[in-house]
Amino acid sequence: MANIKPLLKPLVFIAMLTPLLWLFWQWGLLFMGKTGALGANPIEASNRFLGDSALKLLLLTLMITPIRDITRWPAITRLRRMVGLFAFFYASVHLVSYFGMDLLFSIPALLKDIAKRTYITLGMTAFLLLIPLALTSTNAMIRRMGPKKWAQLHKLIYAIAFLAVLHYFFMTRGNQPGPWLHLGVLLILLGWRIAKWLPARRLLSMDTGPKMGK
């Protein structure tokens, strides 16, 4: 156990990079004239794969605290920043893949889409909100902001996760199971926090109750 610890971060780093490496490999196959796992419409498949990866990593980021609570293994929180930054990274590649391969880098087309298509508006909002979180994910920034303000800013992750799931809802046609599944996971992760927060608050109000009566 003791000597796996220094390996943990590099291992997780490689694991998080694997989906992108796989995607590059598939494009390599396509370049050599072979149809790979991306199928008949590789651009669509890539955009979706990247969006799925970004959302899954976003939820994984939110999963770290419950996992810590359940396993009582505090060291795992040291992975949270990396997972969160990978979520941002995949969202960025998702955006670039859409902007580049679908819109062929046309800024007017992107602006038109953001204004016109609800799911793009939602996705873009989620992405823009992720930027300040990514920028402040350094030790220096935490020191500069102070842990309290920093933690407050990073509560944005909940709104971002909701926007991302909403983006998924609005993107799919019909009433598909995928968005519901991700919403379910998000609600459980939020519920975990509320369940932790509620008893703590009740204890607090019991403490202050009598004082306020005076």
Add this chain to the structure above:
Amino acid sequence: MIRVSKPWELSENQCTPEKLYLDRRQIIGSLGLSCGLVASGAIAKPPAPDLPLVAKTSKWSISDPATPEKLATSYNNFYEFGTDKSDPAKYAHALITRPWAITVEGEADKTGTFSVDDLIRPDELEERIYRLRCVEAWSMVIPWIGVPLRKILARFEPNSKARYVQFETRFEPEQMRGTRWPVLDWPYVEGLRMDEAMHDLTLMAVGMYGRHLPNQNGAPLRLIVPWKYGFKSIKSIVKIRFTANEPTNSWKKSAPREYGFYSNVNPKVDHPRWSQATERVIGGGSFSSLFNRRDTEMFNGYGEAVAQMYAGMNLKKNF
């Protein structure tokens, strides 16, 4: 692109499906298994998808190179088998396509239940190479084999009240795993105005690429309405209903702001999710063609043949 011989172009000496059926029964007979049960079991089996189909050529075919068959049979929107494009090819084999009954109801004199093999007459089969334009802004070119729908509908003798015709897809959760979740209000339904249904371009397809339809492409019989978005071309049909009033269609029911009854391909009317001005051409062959888009044509290029049916209609309102 060089066009080599197409796999679905058959030489004269190849057997008709009927002959193959007979051969199969003869083989079974010669093996001494000639009890009636076995023989009728053999007939009730779905035709193997690799059985060749013989069809006449058609003046309606376009000359664009066909999408590779492998792509047309592995990239499908058939939500009854799952919402991922690769799901139908993975799961549609569970659908049993023989025996297959089609119920005909409503405003017609000859209603009732018919077997698919009675409705499709082999001598009426035509090959039609059509462009298929999906509402998701991609297109394929597919050599369908089928019978003009008008020839089939005429046999039911629709009466003077029949102004529309509605179609219904099979709904069988046991065999169609996608229907266990209410993606749409199952069963899937679609409709056409009578003049659209009777237009010579409208095809009841039973095959593609020279063979019987694979299940993921709508076996054993499906509609092809080439000037409308793909979702109008309803698959695996079990019901045909003649109606006096405009029938509902599943996508319109699901999202009336996004999908209408007509759903004619129209580059000028955007869908809230996709611009319809251009389309990605699936399966161009080269690496760079993966990025190819072509300008979407009004009525998917079939305007000359169909535009007069919509003369005087506001196509932005009737999308």
